[in-house]
Structure formats: C-alpha cells, structure tokens
Amino acid sequence: MTVTTAPARPAILQKPVSFAPWISTAILLALWELAGRQLSGTFVLASPSEVLRYLAEEWRMMARALAVTLGNAALGFVFGNLAAIALATLASVWPRTERVVAGLALLVFCLPLVATGPILRVLFGPGDGPQIVLAALAVYYTTLIPLLVGLRAAPATWFDLVRSYGRGRVSALVHVRAMAALPYLFTGLQIAAPAAFLGAMVGEFTGAERGMGVLTVRAIRALDVEMTWALATVATGVAILAYAVIGALARRVLKAPPPVILAAPAPAGARSSALQTGAIVTVLALLAWWGAIRVFDLNPFFAKGPGDVFAALILADDAAETRATLAGALGETLVFLLPGYIAGLLAGAGLAMLLVLMPILAGTAMPLAIALRSVPIVTTAPLVVLLLGRGATGTIVLVAVMVFFPTFVACLHGLRQAPGQIMDVLDSYAAGPVTRLIRVRIPAMLPAFFAAARMAVPASVLAVTVVEWLATGAGVGSLMALSASLSDYDMLWSAVVLVSALSALGYAAVGAVERRILTLYAPEQVA
Amino acid sequence: MAPDPAMPAQIVCTGLGKTFGGGTEAVQALDLTLAAGQTTALVGPSGCGKSTLLRMIAGLEEPSFGTVTIGGAPPSETLRHAGLSVAFQDPSLLPWRSVRGNIELALRLARRPVDVAAVEALIALVGLDGFGDTKPAELSGGMRQRAAIARALATKPGLLLLDEPFGAVDELTRQQLAQDLPRIWEAQRTTTVLVTHSVSEAVLLSDRVIVLSPRPAQIVADIDIPLPRPRSPDMVRSDAGAGHIDAVFAALSESRAGSPPPMAAQ
Numbered sequence: 001m002t003v004t005t006a007p008a009r010p011a012i013l014q015k016p017v018s019f020a021p022w023i024s025t026a027i028l029l030a031l032w033e034l035a036g037r038q039l040s041g042t043f044v045l046a047s048p049s050e051v052l053r054y055l056a057e058e059w060r061m062m063a064r065a066l067a068v069t070l071g072n073a074a075l076g077f078v079f080g081n082l083a084a085i086a087l088a089t090l091a092s093v094w095p096r097t098e099r100v101v102a103g104l105a106l107l108v109f110c111l112p113l114v115a116t117g118p119i120l121r122v123l124f125g126p127g128d129g130p131q132i133v134l135a136a137l138a139v140y141y142t143t144l145i146p147l148l149v150g151l152r153a154a155p156a157t158w159f160d161l162v163r164s165y166g167r168g169r170v171s172a173l174v175h176v177r178a179m180a181a182l183p184y185l186f187t188g189l190q191i192a193a194p195a196a197f198l199g200a201m202v203g204e205f206t207g208a209e210r211g212m213g214v215l216t217v218r219a220i221r222a223l224d225v226e227m228t229w230a231l232a233t234v235a236t237g238v239a240i241l242a243y244a245v246i247g248a249l250a251r252r253v254l255k256a257p258p259p260v261i262l263a264a265p266a267p268a269g270a271r272s273s274a275l276q277t278g279a280i281v282t283v284l285a286l287l288a289w290w291g292a293i294r295v296f297d298l299n300p301f302f303a304k305g306p307g308d309v310f311a312a313l314i315l316a317d318d319a320a321e322t323r324a325t326l327a328g329a330l331g332e333t334l335v336f337l338l339p340g341y342i343a344g345l346l347a348g349a350g351l352a353m354l355l356v357l358m359p360i361l362a363g364t365a366m367p368l369a370i371a372l373r374s375v376p377i378v379t380t381a382p383l384v385v386l387l388l389g390r391g392a393t394g395t396i397v398l399v400a401v402m403v404f405f406p407t408f409v410a411c412l413h414g415l416r417q418a419p420g421q422i423m424d425v426l427d428s429y430a431a432g433p434v435t436r437l438i439r440v441r442i443p444a445m446l447p448a449f450f451a452a453a454r455m456a457v458p459a460s461v462l463a464v465t466v467v468e469w470l471a472t473g474a475g476v477g478s479l480m481a482l483s484a485s486l487s488d489y490d491m492l493w494s495a496v497v498l499v500s501a502l503s504a505l506g507y508a509a510v511g512a513v514e515r516r517i518l519t520l521y522a523p524e525q526v527a
Numbered sequence: 528m529a530p531d532p533a534m535p536a537q538i539v540c541t542g543l544g545k546t547f548g549g550g551t552e553a554v555q556a557l558d559l560t561l562a563a564g565q566t567t568a569l570v571g572p573s574g575c576g577k578s579t580l581l582r583m584i585a586g587l588e589e590p591s592f593g594t595v596t597i598g599g600a601p602p603s604e605t606l607r608h609a610g611l612s613v614a615f616q617d618p619s620l621l622p623w624r625s626v627r628g629n630i631e632l633a634l635r636l637a638r639r640p641v642d643v644a645a646v647e648a649l650i651a652l653v654g655l656d657g658f659g660d661t662k663p664a665e666l667s668g669g670m671r672q673r674a675a676i677a678r679a680l681a682t683k684p685g686l687l688l689l690d691e692p693f694g695a696v697d698e699l700t701r702q703q704l705a706q707d708l709p710r711i712w713e714a715q716r717t718t719t720v721l722v723t724h725s726v727s728e729a730v731l732l733s734d735r736v737i738v739l740s741p742r743p744a745q746i747v748a749d750i751d752i753p754l755p756r757p758r759s760p761d762m763v764r765s766d767a768g769a770g771h772i773d774a775v776f777a778a779l780s781e782s783r784a785g786s787p788p789p790m791a792a793q
C-alpha cells in the first residue's frame with residue numbers, strides 16, 4: 001500500500017519560517033555566552049565572545065585548514081553521490097537487484113570509519129585519499145535511501161503511459177522516475193553535505209597533515225578550550241551553511257514540486273526472502289573483500305582477507321584470547337551505546353509529540369532542529385567529553401544527541417503528515433488534541449520514527465567509536481585505534497568485521513521490530 | 528515492413544478473462560469483436576472490470592485467460608509501433624511538464640515528429656487555448672482530462688482507448704467535445720473504445736454500446752446505434768435516439784438487478 005501525500009511535501013520544500021530560526025539562534029547564543037562566563041577558568045567552555053576573539057586572531061590558520069577540508073569534502077560529496085545515483089539507477093532499471101544493492105550499501109555504510117580510516121591511511125599513504133574516501137562513504141547511503149524511494153515515487157499510471165507508447169524501463173527512468181525522484185535527491189543531498197564535511201574531518205583524524213580534523217586533534221591533545229570550541233563553531237557553521245545552500249538550490253530547481261507518493265521504503269517481503277537477501281549480500285561482500293585484495297595485490301601484512309580473519313578468530317592459537325578481547329571491548333561499547341541510543345530515540349519522539357501539542361513552540365524549534373541535525377555532532381565530541389568528563393555520562397549524552405536530532409525531525413515531520421480528512425472527522429467529534437495525537441498522529445508518525453531509528457544505528461556506532469577513540473580510551477573504538485597504531489591488523493580487521501556485522505544486524509532488527517509494531521498498530525502502513 | 532501505426536484495426540477478444548492475484552475475477556470469458564474504424568462504448572456498473580478490459584486491449588495487463596488481437600497480432604505488436612493511445616481514468620499528466628510539454632512528450636515517446644502548429648491546434652480543440660504553458664496543478668480536474676485527451680489524440684493512433692475521459696468535464700464543454708471528437712476520429716478512421724458512465728454520451732458518440740454485467744464483467748447487451756453522423760445532442764433527444772437510450776438503460780438496470788443470464792457468453 002502507498003500513502004498519497006499531496007500537501008505534505010518533503011521537509012525541504014516547506015518554506016522556512018522567516019524569523020523563528022533567528023530568534024532561537026539568538027537565544028541559544030545568549031545562553032551559551034552566559035554559561036561561558038559562568039564557567040570561565042574551568043577549562044571546559046569557551047563563550048561565543050572568546051571564540052570570536054580566537055577566530056579573529058587565528059583566522060589565517062583556520063581559513064587554510066577549512067579550505068583543505070572543504071576541498072576534500074566536496075570531492076567526497078561528488079563521488080559518494082555519483083555512486084549513490086548509479087546504484088539507485090541500477091536498482092530501478094533492474095528491480096531484482098534492489099534488495100541486494102541496498103543490503104551491500106548498508107554493509108559498507110556500517111563499516112566503522114574509525115577503523116576504515118587507518119586502513120585507508122596505510123593504503124593511500126600520506127595525502128588526501130582517505131579523507132575523500134571517508135567523505136564519500138559518509139554520504140552515499142544517506143542519498144541512496146531517499147533516492148531508492150524517490151525513484152519509485154510515481155503513480156503506476158505514469159509508467160503505463162510510457163508503456164502505452166511502446167517504451168520501456170529506460171524511458172520510464174528518464175521521463176518519469178528521474179523527475180519524480182528529484183525532491184528526494186535533494187533531501188538526500190541536503191543531509192549529505194554536512195555529512196561529507198564530517199567524513200573528511202574523521203579522515204583527517206587518522207593522521208593527515210592539514211585540515212580542520214588535524215587542528216581538532218591538536219586542540220584536544222593540548223586541552224586548548226578556545227581552539228576546540230572555535231573549530232567546532234566553524235564546523236557547525238559550515239555544516240549549517242551547506243545544508244542551507246542545498247535547500248535554497250532545491251527551492252530554485254523544484255519550482256513546481258510534483259505531488260509525492262511516499263512508498264514504504266522496503267517491500268516488506270517474507271522472512272525467507274530477507275534471509276536470502278542477507279545471505280547473498282554476505283557472500284557478495286566476502287567475495288568483493290577477497291577479490292579486492294587479490295586485484296589490487298595488497299600487502300598481506302596489513303590487508304587481511306576473510307580467511308585471515310576467520311583464522312584469527314577461530315583457528316589461531318590465541319583465537320580465544322582475541323575473541324575475549326573483542327567481546328570485552330564490544331561489551332564496554334554497548335554499555336554506552338544502548339542507553340544513549342534509546343534515550344535519543346525517546347527524547348526525539350517525545351519532544352516531537354510535545355511540540356505537536358504546543359504548536360507555537362514548534363514553529364521555533366523545527367527550523368533550529370533541522371539545522372542542528374546537520375551539525376557534525378562528532379566534531380563536538382571532545383567538547384561533550386570536556387563538559388561531562390570521560391565517564392559514562394559524556395559518551396551516553398553524545399550518542400543520545402547524535403540520535404536525537406534526526407529522530408526529532410523525522411517524527412515531527414511524520415506527526416504533521418496525519419491525513420487531513422481523518423483529522424477533520426475527529427474534529428467533527430470534538431476530539432481533544434491528546435486523542436488526536438494517540439489515534440491518528442502517532443500511527444502516522446511510526447514509519448518516520450522507524451526510518452530514523454534504523455539510520456540511527458550506524459550513526460550511533462560512529463559516534464560512540466569516535467568518542468572512545470578520541471577521548472575515553474575505552475571500548476571497541478579505542479581497541480581499533482590501538483590495534484591500528486600497534487599494527488595488529490588481525491585484530492583491526494576482526495573488529496571491523498564484527499562492528500559492521502553487528503551494525504547491519506541492529507539495523508535489520510529495528511526493521512523487524514518495525515514490521516511487528518506496524519502490523520499491530522498501523523496495519524495500513526505495511527505494504 | 529512495419530505496419531502503418533495509424534491504420535485502424537479490428538480488435539478481437541476471445542475467451543478473455545482476468546483474475547487478479549488476490550483472487551478477484553475482473554473479467555470472465557469475454558468474446559468481443561470490434562470493427563475497424565468503429566466507436567464502441569463500454570458501460571457497466573463501477574468496479575465491474577471496464578478499466579481492466581481496456582488495459583488488456585491496450586496490452587498493459589496480461590490476460591489470465593484467452594487472447595486479444597489487434598489487426599490479427601497481439602497488442603504488444605501495436606505497442607511496439609506506438610499504434611494506440613490511452614486516455615487513463617486518472618489523467619496522469621506529468622506534473623513537472625506544461626500541457627504542451629505533456630503532449631510533446633507523448634510525441635517523443637511515440638517517436639513522432641513534434642509539429643508545433645498541430646500541437647497548438649489540439650490544445651485549441653480541447654478548449655485549452657492559452658493554457659499551453661500551464662502546469663497540470665494549476666488546471667481544474669476537467670481541464671486536466673481535456674489535456675489528457677489532447678495528448679491521446681496527438682500521436683494520431685489507429686486505436687484510441689478512452690477510460691471515462693469526461694468524468695470531471697463540465698456539461699457544456701462535454702457537449703462541445705462530444706461534437707468535435709467524432710469528427711477527428713472519423714477523419715482519421717480511428718477505432719475507438721470509450722468507457723463511460725453516461726448513457727446519453729455513449730449513444731451520442733458511438734456506433735455500438737456494450738453493456739457489461741457487475742464483476743466479473745460479461746456482456747449483457749450489445750446495442751447498435753445506427754444514428755447518422757454528424758450527430759447532435761438534439762438527435763439523441765429525438766425519438767430514435769431516446770429509443771436507444773432506453774434500451775441501454777433497460778439493459779443496465781437488468782444487469783444491476785442481479786444474476787442476469789449473460790447472453791453473449793455462449
């Protein structure tokens with residue numbers, strides 16, 4: 001089943017409320033300044049005025065670093081999105097491949113950047129390669145998923161029209177799908193722009209020579225509070241700007257937005273076909289991994305294949321020890337990850353519901369949240385750790401924040417898509433706002449909530465591993481960083497395999513929960 | 528040599544049936560021959576399977592049983608040469624293209640040259656003068672349907688399939704179209720199949736009216752309309768016309784009353 005939503009266009013097309021974001025930004029800045037003044041001397045927080053002063057003094061260095069990172073991010077953005085467009089096009093011209101394409105893409109997206117970074121560094125040596133690849137890896141999935149939906153977001157009769165003139169899939173792609181997918185493409189690109197910047201920065205963490213990421217690592221090591229906050233401020237500003245520029249471009253291009261049909265993201269197939277897809281994806285991934293090492297003739301010292309990892313985890317003399325180390329690290333990570341993930345989801349959905357009951361607040365909060373969703377949260381990781389210490393609280397808060405914003409924006413969007421006619425009927429029964437929330441809006445919100453919950457799995461893994469790596473020194477993120485610096489490549493590759501597999505499984509598990517809950521509470525939403 | 532796509536062709540349905548995946552029987556054991564160049568109206572209760580029948584003739588839906596041939600060949604052959612046009616029940620205009628852009632797209636898909644003057648003439652014919660650059664979202668429902676009719680006519684097809692094309696068109700425009708359209712398809716000797724809910728429209732426009740039973744669609748009555756052309760609404764209101772209208776109405780209400788013996792099924 002599909003849901004026709006003529007009035008509810010993608011968030012990107014809704015004109016931003018003109019003053020609200022400025023007011024909320026001003027409030028935020030004022031609070032920040034106040035807090036900064038209160039905490040001055042504690043080496044935790046720099047106020048906006050201190051950040052400004054720092055930027056005024058060091059702007060040359062900042063500008064040079066920013067130019068490098070922006071250049072790499074832009075290249076990664078282009079390559080990542082081209083890959084996404086190519087994959088989505090393949091899946092739509094050849095629909096049988098869609099599940100496998102999406103599955104493989106997910107697996108690659110679940111690769112922990114913290115470990116792929118060092119591996120790419122060894123592969124590429126010094127230079128910009130890893131930054132560009134990581135930026136591309138950070139964006140292609142967030143573009144691919146909306147694009148897959150968008151390429152199907154056209155009524156069946158438009159395809160019948162093309163067929164009725166004797167034309168096939170390619171014409172349908174060119175004349176119908178491509179145009180129908182355009183709003184979705186822009187939605188994806190808008191999220192991708194800040195993500196590319198984040199990816200490039202993480203790439204620079206792995207030992208680049210220049211760029212914002214290099215400065216960030218230097219600032220944290222030196223406990224330079226003003227520099228850390230200045231870097232985070234610039235990164236945030238760039239992210240919001242990139243988000244806004246793509247939004248403006250979208251509004252220019254999409255002058256007459258097509259009426260959009262939101263199809264269920266994935267055909268809710270039988271469990272057997274999901275397992276089958278999983279098996280195909282695993283086999284293909286293993287083949288590609290093994291093949292890449294052969295084709296590029298990589299040095300077996302650091303390029304470990306599936307066989308090496310199998311040996312390290314199962315066959316080797318110290319396999320039990322390796323497994324215990326990995327399990328211990330994963331356990332430590334999960335203790336931070338799960339509470340943060342759940343808290344972020346609950347806070348996002350909860351606040352969205354609260355705001356629906358108080359529409360005045362929503363006008364101010366929505367634009368701010370949309371903008372903040374695009375902030376490369378991970379670059380603020382050191383700050384959160386500075387603020388909350390290296391214990392559990394800091395990490396959990398960071399994961400929660402990483403999960404919170406996308407969930408909040410998606411839920412608010414979903415809540416607003418409640419079908420108008422049903423709301424009218426409830427109005428005629430004088431149903432109160434709470435009744436309407438429970439009866440209509442929450443069921444309408446569920447698909448958006450679960451979409452956010454799925455995407456939040458790899459995102460929260462990224463957040464937790466980066467914090468562990470940069471700040472806390474615990475968990476699997478730290479283990480991967482340590483293995484990389486000790487050249488323990490068996491351990492590093494094993495960790496990559498485990499983390500990716502667990503992320504992908506978590507993603508699939510959320511999908512399973514989604515189908516169960518939707519069949520119970522909103523059967524009409526299940527395809 | 529490729530057949531001329533504009534040639535009108537005889538349509539033959541033999542034992543035609545469609546059962547959808549869920550078990551819904553939309554059309555059952557239908558035998559029907561439509562003469563080349565004739566206009567046939569299909570009337571029947573909604574949901575009886577008219578659109579499904581039309582889509583099977585157009586080659587857009589695979590029959591579950593039986594066959595359709597157009598000029599002796601399967602519909603896929605006609606599709607290959609863009610020899611037919613469908614005006615879908617939902618106008619299905621691409622929202623990012625103007626009225627003119629939608630018509631031109633049909634010509635491009637059908638690999639026909641775009642004759643700017645001919646496109647303008649079509650836009651005028653359906654009463655959309657001055658709306659060539661307008662996007663579908665800014666048109667009324669009736670105007671969109673007229674744009675879809677213009678698009679269907681643009682490729683000068685030998686077979687024209689119209690699925691409730693006037694549903695949202697206002698009464699006056701409808702009468703105007705009912706006068707103008709037959710002139711086109713007479714000049715082009717188009718074979719036309721028209722699904723409609725309006726009995727008077729069926730009588731005014733067609734040479735033959737097929738009355739279908741409730742789902743699964745079977746033929747309940749097959750009524751020739753031998754009124755001379757060109758026709759006018761007054762002729763339909765005349766005694767001869769009224770007689771045909773009464774005959775169709777009688778067949779329709781009989782079909783609705785329930786389990787009629789399908790007379791054409793044997």
Ligand SMILES: Nc1ncnc2c1ncn2[C@@H]1O[C@H](COP(=O)(O)OP(=O)(O)O)[C@@H](O)[C@H]1O
Nearest residue numbers: 547548551553572573574575576577578579580
């Ligand atoms: N793709 C489909 N899948 C399942 N059932 C369908 C499909 N298309 C039409 N039907 C069913 O077939 C029957 C006939 O539909 P249709 O041909 O559209 O009727 P009509 O055009 O006469 O109103 C209806 O009961 C409809 O629900």
Ligand SMILES: [Mg+2]
Nearest residue numbers: 577578616690
């Ligand atoms: Mg119909």
